[in-house]
Amino acid sequence: MDAQDDALLAALPQRLHEIPRRWAAATPEAVAVSEGDVAWTWRELATAVDEGAALLRRLDVRPGDRVMIVGENCAAQVALIFAASQCDAWVVNVNARLSPREIDVIGAHSGARRALYTVAVSPDAAAHAARHEAERTTLPHFGEIAIGALNEHCTPEPVEADGACQVAALIYTTGTTGHPKGVMLTHRNLLFIAAVSSRMRRLLPPDRVYGVLPISHVYGLASVTLGTLYAGAAPSAN
Template structure:
């Protein structure tokens, strides 16, 4: 656990203000444009707030902020929050349709662009007719007026409106309060023992909940330094590990697997000495083959965790002083209660209650009522089991496959496929309805590898019960990935 106990911050921008007062010259952010101290970041946040207030922004307005990881993106989001707005973070990788759909639903007063002259952000800024906005020290910023503006919301507790990925349908706006987010940031940062001595490599998008809370808010709460990478790039990540004194990386399993694979291609099956003290997997299921390969490369334990947007997001983490050889996601965060509903064979639907559970889905009382009951119990949609207080996620309840009356969990089959030499990653889905679904597996070979499909079929047949064996295995040059490194199974089904 972290040795330093920060104050109980009650606002997203409060940690930066506190560190600016107590350690103003401590480095808060590093990006491609340079470094920002806590004092500089705090001043930028205040200037963003003042700019929005001067334009008539009111508490309860929604303010959308679009950009890749960078200092300006951090300042815009926290500055909008300091102005009393509900922050709506947007990733530039979203399509025009997705951004328009979110804007129609969230009805923001404006859309702010960080670094609008580069990449997808430029295309979105041009389409939205964004105009340059000058805020001293932030670099290029732009602002677009919106046509869907609605009055401010009365709930001053809500800090962020974060839209789910929408893999199971239309994206929903998750209302997260300052308390939800700061309790999650404080608890996860404590478990990782973050301190001002840490440099946390931030490759997960801070526009997504894990990067927003687990990386950005968690690091700022404990006075650490965030090294912001606009997107995952194996050569850049390896340089950061070997040359930039990075002490911590939190990423999806696929990111660690690709980094280990790239290092091996550079002749480093085992990394040379580095400053990393913690690597942690989150955002997608971790299987034993990936865990073993990454640990062999890094020479250290790959910790694991589990969370969802509706829980701000962290639900469980493995403890650094209790390393796990298996793929448990660890113990629940302090303050969370759990129950398994419809338990059979130790496996049940995971329901949670506690201070990090969302306030609800924005403008969707029916969807909120479907997952959050009157007693505060939230249905995660995941199937889980406990072993000695350690949580194991078996799979998504909606992804569960029923075949010949047996319940089958894709994660088990994916773990077998991923252990086959030359397989980079896999994804398993069910096809059909009722009690006789077919199992379809999609397999992505590692770089430069040609897989022999009959051998792979024999391999799975020897390691899975007959009813768990895929009816079809399809080779894919690349599986569709989301911004957080999770396979987008909805695209495979389509």
């Protein structure tokens, strides 16, 4: 790495959820994320993250637990990713368009403490939620989501203060050559990719980015979504 990369690494925060905190303090009324005709400001995104973190704690999600989010790109999914970070839980983003077998294999392998389904924006997520008899609830910022049963057999992983050691996301491969394989990515992994991506694309806070790749894909998460937000720019979540 060169001196520029060293400086970039030194400037990285320790956790993903520090991204919305930073911009909510700097530009609270600027647009942070959009979904159709709805646009959240940084202040609203930060509030939604707090709301999501409070929900996870009420659902007995502990630091080091895995939280599976079954959905398609939406503002609620973005907020839940940061909410999991705020709770020091690992987020497991799963594309709702996967088959029931694929969803079930990932859920079992990850040992997720809870599964949440973005039923308000994804008919496929709603179908998976119904299949798993997930309970539906409505939150002020998220709208309607569904919550799976508590996995009492989930064992939390150790939590590290250093973002270079603490896992933020468990990303699964497509499983085209067998069962999907989980890849652990730390906060530092994702934040470094986000910072480099935002720099390479020369993104600025007034910019808007249309995100096509699913957030469940590592590039869609790290480079497109987090990279855009890291720069203070606004991704379109659908």
